[in-house]
Amino acid sequence: MLGAREAARRLAGTRRLLARDDVDYVSIKVSATVAPHSPWAFDEAVDDIVEALTPLFAEAAAATPAKFVNLDMEEYKDLDLTIAVFQRILDQPSLRGLEAGIVLQAYLPDALGAYLRLREWARERIAAGGAGIKVRIVKGANLPMERVDASLHDWPLATWHSKQATDTNYKRVLDAALRPDSIAAVRIGVAGHNLFDLAYARHLATTRGVEHGVEFEMLLGMAPAQAEAVRRDVGGLLLYTPVVAASDFDSAIAYLVRRLEEGAASENFMSAVFELADSEQLFARERDRFLASLADVDDAVPTPHRVQDRTRTPAPVEPGFRNAPDTDPAVAVNRAWARAALERSRTTRLGSATVEASRVPDAAGVGRVLATARAASASWAGLGAVGRAEVLHRAGELLDARRGELIEIMAAEGGKTVDQSDPEVSEAIDFAHYYAERGRELEHLDGAEFVPAQVTLVVPPWNFPLAIPAGSTLAALASGSAVVFKPARRTARTAAVLAEALWEAGVPREVLQFVVLGDASLGQVLIADERVDQVILTGGYETAELFRSFRPGLKLLAETSGKNAIIVTPSADLDLAVRDVAYSAFGHAGQKCSAASLVILVGSVARSRRFREQLLDAVRSMPVGEAADPASRMGPLIAPAEGKLLDALTRLQPGESWLLEPRRLDDDGRLWTPGIKTGVAPGSAFHRVEYFGPVLGIMSARTLDEAIERQNAVDYGLTAGIHSLDAAEVARWIDRVEAGNLYVNRGTTGAIVQRQPFGGWKRSVVGAGAKAGGPNYLLGLGTVRRAVARAADAGSRPRRGSRGSSTRSALAVPTTARSCCALLRATRGHWPTSSASFAM
Secondary structure, eight states: OOOHHHHHHHHHHHHHHHHSTTOOEEEEEHHHHSOOOOTTOHHHHHHHHHHHHHHHHHHHHHSSSOOEEEEEOOSGGGHHHHHHHHHHHHTSGGGTTOOOEEEEETTSTTHHHHHHHHHHHHHHHHHTTOOOEEEEEEOOSOHHHHHHHHHHHTOOOSSOSSHHHHHHHHHHHHHHHSSHHHHTTEEEEEEOOOHHHHHHHHHHHHHTTOGGGEEEEEETTSSHHHHHHHHHHHSOOEEEOOOOOGGGTHHHHHHHHHHHHHHHSTTSGGGTTTTTTTOHHHHHHHHHHHHHHHHTOOSOOOOOSOOOOTTSOOOOOOSSOOOOOOOOTTSHHHHHHHHHHHHHHTTOOTTHHHHHHTEEOSHHHHHHHHHHHHHHHHHHHHTHHHHHHHHHHHHHHHHHHTHHHHHHHHHHHHOOOHHHHHHHHHHHHHHHHHHHHHHHHGGGOTTEEEEEOSEEEEEOOSSSTTHHHHHHHHHHHHHTOEEEEOOOGGGHHHHHHHHHHHHHHTOOTTTEEEOEESSTHHHHHHHHOTTOOEEEEESOHHHHHHHHHHSTTOOEEEEOOOOEEEEEOTTSOHHHHHHHHHHHHHGGGGOOTTOEEEEEEEGGGGGOHHHHHHHHHHHHTOOBOOTTSTTOSBOOOSSOOOHHHHHHHHOOOTTOEEEEOOOBOSSSSOOBOOEEEEOOOTTSHHHHOOOOSSEEEEEEESSHHHHHHHHHSSSEESEEEEEOSOHHHHHHHHHHOOOSEEEESSOSOOOOTTTSOBOOEETTEESSOOOBTSTTGGGGGEEEEEOOOOGGGGGGSOOTTSTTOOOSOTTOOOHHHHHHHHHHHHHTTSOOSOOOEEEO
8 A cells, every 4th residue: 555655755766767878668557656546536636646647757758769658557446547647648738749658458348448549539649749659458467356356346347257258359459459540649569478469469460561550568587488589570579577676676576476376377378388389289278269269359349347327226136135336436427426425415404304303302202102113013023024025125225226315414424435435335235135135034943933022222323324223223124123213413314314215115104213312311211111122232332331221131232342453463465454454444534343443563563664654654645634525535533532532632651652643634623634653552541442533553562472462452352353474373363363353364344244244242242242244133133932833834844754754843943943042042131252253
């Protein structure tokens, strides 16, 4: 993860290289020379990058003869950005006479369309008196990264799904580019090591008379004998090689390893290159692959795989469950859609009318609410799991359709930036569909019957103003219970928009009652009333204790506080660790129960100047601002800092020092730059206390075991992380760490329904401990009793005397059901003995 300082240092190094007399060509990536920008602030990012890179291009133009700058491509998300930057720079009057280059990756279906747009622009540039451009055509080398990105966000894979399709597209682009009318505006760099493809390109160029506009390119050190043969045949060869300072050589290792992996893959030509002349089998394999890809070449311009459009009505949900895709910022229409939502957030009144209409001024009003819920519960339970599932699925579809409104109100009321609010909408949608399906299962317990609570009180927090209340409310509804929904005061309007969607989906208002209490004392009245069967709370552990004091014996299911840490060992990928620590600590200004407010550095990492400087640079470079500004990567606090949070932001304890001291940016104390404390001592307040804000503490440990002891030495056990590439270290950590959700080589936030059920350990949970978003959560929301076999079930059972028949009593409860009942009875109101979900 680059910070502004490191990005500037790298760019300055590239400029020094270009200034050398023996260097006339450099190739750089935007992502390697400019600090990360918010993907939602596309125009602002282009402006900043153009300003940063223009001096490099200007120096190339000023040289005699002019030198060459090539903009390389990396991830799919950088495609539009890199093209926009390239065109903006070369459209400047002072640079219109400069020829420069850009890379297109054939493993993207977008490649040919992008080439055609660049060609038209280049023709216009030439017509206006400017120079042409060069396009370097490669196949692409970031497929694992693209697969991970698509999987995490439930997006279509941006690349072609097969190597043959990529090879076909490579030839498709070459066919369009190696023509006289194309070469006149766009010279082509044919980059690759597949000798069949290079021969094909050479054939097209010579038969069409465009050799003068083609340059063949390979990587230095990759099959040098073959490279020399190509050079002799085509008359010249451009060799690419990474250039790093000796002090930064480890940065080249990832590049070299990636090339080795790529070359070793059996589907890659390089895996056969050294035996091609001697092995008829390998030669035939590569020949047949070439011919198969060539046979598929056509005149079509493929369309991108990533075409999500949030301005369109979402497609109906298919049967079963699949996670909702997050909004894709790589798609231009989505960026405009999100920007419009943020602009509306400045003046939005969403939810206001419902909040006003739902105020309950006194204890009598509370009584009426509970009487209504109690009376309505029987009809909702009687609707049956199938009927309730239909309603919940409609609710999920409505939440999907209102994604823009939900982002709008969360920005206005909760200070959430789009990168925080959009996944929260996805999570709320997932809860609706997932619990709809899990609710169906409650009617098919083998030998047992699920009995829902009549009235469930839902008390959510403000930091996840949509996803957590949605999960709690939808779970209770799916189980067959009526719900009294008391929102967090600071985000009541967001909760109101959620309630409106559920009502519109078909949940009766008597079954789901949204209540805004007139004063705090009414909360005690509500909780203490015996007509409330259970409470689902997400909040502080102290709040859970307070609720229990209102009513001893209360069935309370609570996810409470967290004091979470990430361990970084000497075996870690430090670049990845910096990224994940920074995001886990400062996403939503650190106001997440799952946020990592501690990083524990083991052994040599604790002494690593590089790690600390990179972390400092990354965090210091985060733009802080209002959520309505799409460029903001860290938004405001929910309220002015006060109490223990203000103390954490402004004071140091003995032995601590500021690696990065927070600064208040506004008058009322809601906007703060992030802070990093170093020297946090074991057992100190910052080690043990949850502060819920943008402050990260650094601890050190001599060994992994000592680090685990410090990670466990808190009262809470919600999330925990480790960064290590040593499998034995990871296994040891998993065996010993005390937390509900464990994260390996990734951040500690962002649990996804079904994939990573969420819940804690120790003081991070009260009640049965079943995890939200997991397969057993609904079972904890009612009681399970033995049931007499129903006649309707007889058809699904083996016939008497047939193979597999059972002679047990119809009243017998199978082991799984008995265990479930025992677990629910034994753990009600107590800590679970163990609980963990893993994300790697």
